[in-house]
Each structure stands twice: as structure tokens, then as C-alpha cells.
Amino acid sequence: MTSASTPAKARGGANPYLKRLMWPLAVLVALIVVNIAVTGFDFIVPSVNDDRLGGAFVNILRRSAPLLLVSLGMTLVIATKGIDLSVGAVYAIGAAIACQMIIDAENQSAPGLIFAAVALALVVTGVIGAWNGTMVAYFGIQPIVATLILMIAGRGIAQLVTGGQIPKVQDSSPFTELGRGAILTVPVPIVIAALVLLLLALLTRRTALGMLLESVGGNPEASRLAGIRSKGITVLVYLVCGLCAGLAGLIGAANLGSADANNGGLWIELDAILAVVIGGTALLGGRFFLLGTTIGVVIIGTLEDTIINVGLSSQWQFTAKAIVVFVVALLQSPEFRAWILKPFKRKPETPAPAPAEEVLAK
Template sequence: MWPVVILLALVAVNIAATGVDFIVPSVNDDGRLGGAFVNILRRSVPLLLIALGMTLVIATKGIDLSVGAVYAIGAAIACQTIMDSSDQGAAGTVLTAIALALVVTAVIGAWNGVMVAAFGIQPIVATLILMIAGRGIAQLITGGQIPKVEDTSPFTELGRGAFLTIPIPIWIAALALTALALLTRRTALGMLLESVGGNPEASRLAGIRSKGITVLVYLVCGLCAGLAGLIGASNLGSADANNGGLWIELDAILAVVIGGTALLGGRFFLLGTTIGVVIIGTLEDTIINVGLSSQWQFTAKAIVVFVVALLQSPGFRAWILKPFKRTPQARVEAPAPAKAEEAAK
């Protein structure tokens, strides 16, 4: 509930600063749906994809710091493959590049899961290794250059195109959210994730294959990061191994926390994570719209996380509401009736 309240408050601030056009969509000359809030949603798609994968990982009491590097690797593979082809506009070339990038990033994610589940390496350490090495791998793929894709290539439609006036990235995000929600809420997978994250030892004794589930969620997280890299590279028409997806892992963790998923594992909220991503995207625009410099972004994000964490804390809510609670009054017992002998005296 509280993330929704904060999102509505941010929207209200933006409407007060820029007018109602902030929330009202419009149709651009090219037939695509536009407007300030629609642009926020479209721009937030790569972060949302990564945050959804991160939510599943955190549900198993893990963490993935390598998603930014995996983002860069996926973008580098796709752009370099297309640039090296003789015909960048060929559909086969684009599909091959996309498939190759997704397969590689999924394998990288699975490797993170193997290091955590099979080798017993702490998640923060296992993924930190790839976080450091990943951008170097992306630079090796691109030869230290920034591969660029022609604007006429169908690949650019992935990040810039529209279907039924709605930007394609928003369609992709909606499909990813729906697929993960169905898998985790309509099958036993969600219960197994919460069981593994909430009590790993009890899960093991119950016969749950926690190692396989751990590898699976890291694989999905890597796949989501690779897809995010494809959308980011498609939108820009290039892949920057150094700056592509830089520090996006921190924003993803912030979104998960804002959405109400505990870092200790167990229960998770995909819809809450989605709201957290939109809050972050809206907050970035709010800072500009109210006249603050962009240097306030990190401070503002920290303040929002702090406020949401307090509002979601049962102890803090109890402390705030304590003065408003009525203290039950002690019952006054009526004196016992005098005994007959005492009354006769």
C-alpha cells in the first residue's frame, strides 16, 4: 500500500509542477503513444526486467550484483553480431543476434547459480566476480570499440518501435511480468521459492530440490538482464561496454526493497517491484520538474527508500500509532456484599 501512496504523491507533485499533461498520454506524429508518464514507463523497462529477475533471486535469500555487466554483455553480443554481418537489415541476422545474446546471458546467469548452489559460494561474492569481469568480457567482444547498428535495421524496432500505438518495450515488460506472475502464482514454483528462501534447511528435509531452484532463478535473472541489454542497445543503436547498464543493479535492488520484498528471503512481490521501478523512474523526472539539479537523484532515492522502509516497518507503525490508541481502563470491582452475620450486628 505505501509504495502506491508514494507513487501517487510523486505524480501529484509532477502535475502541480508541469500540469495535468504529465499524466495524460498523447499520440506522436509517428503514431506512437507518448507523453511524460508514458516515456517514464518506456524508459523504465530495462530496469523493470532486471528488477523482476532480482526479485526471484532475493526471494531465495540471494543477490545478483552482476546484472549490469550481463546487460552490457548481451548488448555487446547483439550489436557486434549485427555490425559484423553483411546485411544489417536482414531479419535472419537480427534474430540470430537476439537469440545468441539471450542464450549466452542465460548461461551466464545459470553459472552464477551453480557457483552459489553447487560450490557453496556466497551469492554476493559469486556475482561480484562476474560484476568485475563482465565488462571486460563485453569489451573483448567489441574489441574495445562501440559497435553501432544502422537505424534502418529491424533491431532498432525492439527499443523504438510500437505496436497498436504502445511502445514495444512496454509490451515486452507486460509480457515478462505476466509470465513470471503466472509461473510463480499459478504453479508450485512460487511456494518453492518462498520455502527455499524462508527456511532452506526445512526445504531440504522436505525433499525440495533447492539447488535446482537456485540455479533456475539465477538463470532467469541473467536472461532478464540480457533482454534488458537488448532493449537498451536497440534504443540507442549501439552498445557501450563501459557504461551500458552501469549501476543498474543498485536501482534494481532499490526497486525490490521499495516493493516490499525482504532481503532476507521468503515472500516476494512482483507487482510491488513493478511499482518500485515506476517510483524510481518518476522520481528522476520529479527532480528535474521541480527545478533541482540531477545531482539530487541519489539523495532522493535514498530518502524514498528510507521513508518506505519506515512505513513498512511494523515497529515504526506501532510507535507512531501508540499515542492514538486508547488505553484500556482498569475495571473497578464492586464491593462484595456483607455477610448476613455482619449485617445483623
């Protein structure tokens, strides 16, 4: 007899992880095919200019790097049945701290200054994330309320840091390399996002951390009774989310060479939640899919270019995102797929009733 705990692969069934990724991948491939049909294979084929990878799809990945960082942190938070609406404000705070510290210095090109500015920004954003987690875990405040407070106040904090101005870093400053530089021709934002993805994947899939996250999100009370320190894990994931948002803010500010407290990372929390949902992670907590979130981010970035390439106005951007999320959510729903395939399924043949003579003979 096959036990319930036997892996699906051993039972001959499909891997549930791959099944979750199948539909987002199908949507991404469809978007790529549409763009190739409109613009040609140059959309997907990278090029090398000035010792740096370029091309339409590479540019999408580079622009999507900050969103991917925020979305990865959001995935871990949602896995614990939480939400973080403050990531956009934390993005702005991290950018404001680093840029203001750099422009206040006499030599903006000093390596020690750049390191100190980046480190200070990450420490502050990490502390902010841990504060959100503490409010949720130890004070029992609902995640949406705890992070909404900082979502409102965070941009005010960023404006206080910059004095209401937009600090602009010199183009010659090494800080701009975080957003504009390249390592072995690969844009630095892509390298940073890939390293963070790899690190989080190793921590959550090669250690017990991933199982603990899913346990806390799936059933917090059972986790507590099992001896899992759910409060500490909750604080940890919010801290990581804050770090990811701060790092995203640094990349965004380095790319622009400035920090805009009002518009930096504006509404990035909504795109992050969309990417997490598209990637197959349920908002109810439990199982999470970092690779699925990555695919969701690439879908959002590709969709923005697709709207332009097919000749639609930018006003379609939000509507198109909603349509994509709706389609992916339906495709991931077993009930919807069963309803669609119901007319094509063969009904089991019912045996013909026995003749009356045979019934009477019995």
C-alpha cells in the same frame, strides 16, 4: 476455533499482499500528484504522435522497461535468499554480443541476422546466469561473492567482444525497433516488459513454482528435507535473472543504436535492488511481490522526473532515492507504525478500586 492456516481474508483480516502494496502505491500516487501540481495533467495524460503513445508518464514507463526486466529477475533471486550484483555486466555483455554480430554482417537489415544476434545474446546471458546459480548452489559460494566476480569481469568480457570500441548499428536496422518501435501505438519496450511480468506472474502464482521459491528462501534446510530440489531451483532463478538482464541490455542497445561496454547498464543492479525493496520483498528471502517490484521501478522512474520538474539539480537523484527507500521501509514496518500511532490509541479503562467497606465485608 480458527486455525492458523486459515486465510487472512476468511478470518476477516486484511490481505497481506495488498497491505505490502499499499505503501508503495501511496508513495507513487504522491509523486504523481506533485508532478501534476507542477506541470499539469499533461504529465499523466498520454498522447499519440506518429502512431505511437507518448507523454511524460508513458516515457517514464518506456525508459523504465529495462530496469523492470532486471528487477523482476532480481526479485526471484532475492526470494531464494540470494543476490545478483552482476546484472549490470550481463546487461553490457548481451548488448555487446548482439551489436557486434550485427555490425560484422554485410546486411544489417536481414531478419535472420537480427534473430540470430538476439538469440545468441540471450543464450550467452542465460548461461552466465546459470553459472552464477551453479557457483551458489553446488559450490557453496556466497551469492554476493559469486556475482561480484562477474560484476568485475563482465565488463571486461564485453570489451573483449567489441574490441574496446562502441559498435553502432544502422538506424535502418530492424534491431532498433526493440527500443524505438511500437506495437498498436504501445512502445515495444513496454510491451516486452509487460509480457515478461505476466509470464513470471503466471509461473509463480498459478503453479507450484512460487511456493517452492518461497520455501527455499524461507528455510532451505527444511525445503531439502521435504524433498524440494533447492539447488535446481537456485540455478533456475539465476538463469532467469541472466536472461532478464540480457533482454534489458538488448532493449537499451536498440534504443541507443549502440553498445557501450563501460557505461551500458552501469549501476542498474543497485536500482534493481532498490525497486525490489521498495516493492516489499525482504532481502532475507521468502515471500516476494512481482507487482510490488513493478511499482518500485515506476517510483524510481517517476522520482527522476520529479526532481527535474520541481527545479532540483540532478545531483539530488541519489539522495532522493535513498530518502524514498527510507520512507517506504519505515511505512512498511509494523513496529514503526505502532510507535507512531501509540499516542493516538485509547488506553483501556481500569476499573476503580472497590471501597474499603466492601473489601472488609468480603
